Amino acid sequence: MIKDKSIFIKNIYYMLSYAFTTLNQGGYENVAAEEFDNLHNLFSAILAKGIGRQLKQGLYREYLNRKEDVAVVRGKIDMPGTIQNRLARKRVLTCEYDELSENNLLNQILKTTVMILLRHAKVDTEYKTNLKREMLFFSNVDIIDPASIHWDSIRFQRNNNTYRMLVSLCQLVLEGMLLTTDDGEYRLATFIDEQRMSRLYEKFILEFYAKECPQVKATASQIPWALDDGIGTMLPIMQSDIMLSQGNKVLIIDAKYYTHTTQVQYDVHTLYSNNLYQIFTYVKNKDTEFGEKPHTVSGMLLYARTDETIQPDNVYQMSGNKISVKTLDLNLDFSTIAAQLNAIVEEHFV
Secondary structure, eight states: OOSSHHHHHHHHHHHHHHHSGGGGSSSOHHHHHOOOSSHHHHHHHHHHHHHHHHHHHOOOOEEEEEEEEESSOOSEEOHHHHHHHHHTTOOOEEEEEEEEESOSHHHHHHHHHHHHHHTOTTSOHHHHHHHHHHHGGGTTSOOOOGGGOOGGGOOOOTTTGGGHHHHHHHHHHHHHSEEEOTTSOEEEOSSOOHHHHHHHHHHHHHHHHHHHOTTSEEEOOEEOOOOSSSOOTTOOOEEOSEEEEETTEEEEEEEEOOSOSSEEETTEEEOOHHHHHHHHHHHHHHHHHTTTSOOEEEEEEEEEOOSOSOOOOEEEEETTEEEEEEEEOTTSOHHHHHHHHHHHHHHHHO
C-alpha cells in the first residue's frame, strides 16, 4: 500500500495533529520537523515530548485506598485484620486509608507503553534515551498487562485532561501494534492494524473539516430512522463518520481504510456491497428527515487509496440522491491531501 514510506509516516503525524489538537498547541514543533523512517520512532518522539511536558506540570495523582498494618491509627481501623494481629500477638493495627498517589491507571498506561517501546529494536537510541530519563520519575508507578486495560471506562476531567492525547496515543500503540508471542510475551507488530488506522482516518477527516472549512458544519451525527409508526425497538443506531452541512445541503461521508478498496470475483472488481448499502441507507433516511422542504442530501464513500491498479472513482444517481465513491491518496504531500479534501467541499457546497 505504501509507495513512499517517509511521506506516509509524516502524514500520520499530520493526521494525529488533527485528531488530537494538543499537538497543535505548541511544544511539538521539533517533532513536526523531524523525518521518521518508521512509526515506532514517531510515536516514541511524541510520547517523549508529551510526557516531558506533563512532568513539568506534575504527574496526575489520585486518592487510592490502602490497607496495611501500622503501629498507630491511620484512617479507619479494619477490625478483622486487627483481631488477627492480636491473636498472632502482633502489636500493630490493620488500618484502611486513602493516599494521594501517582500509581494510578493513567500513569500506568504511560509507563507500560514506554517500556514496550524501549524494548523494541526499531526505536532509535535518541528516543530511548529521552524516554528512559523520564521513566525515572515513574519509579513508583506499576507496569500493567495491556490486555487488562478497559479503555472505554477511562474518564477524563479537568485535573487530568492533559492526559487525553497521551492516553489515546498509547491506546493506538497498545491495541494496534501489540502481538502476543507463543511464550506470552508482548512485542510490537511492524505496523498499525487496519481497524486502528480506520479510526484515525475517520477522526482526521472530521477534525480537518471542522478546523479548515468553516463554511460548512462538520459533525459525526446520528441519523434517525424514517419510521412510519414511530416504533424503532431493537433498531441499530445509524452513526455517521462525517456529516457536512450548510443550510439544507448535506453531505454524509463514510471514511473507509482498507487494504483492498474493491472486492474481486472472476476478475471483476466491484465495490463492497455492505459499504454501498450503508451509505445509501444513511442518505435516504436523512433525506426523509427534511420532509417537503427544499434540500439536497448526498453521500460519499471515501476510501484511503491503495497501490492497486483499479481505484474507485464513480458518481451514481440513486433514487434522487447523488452517491459518490472516491479515494484519498495519503501517499502525497500533505498540502495535496488538503486540496483533495477541500475539493470535495467545493464540489458539493459552492
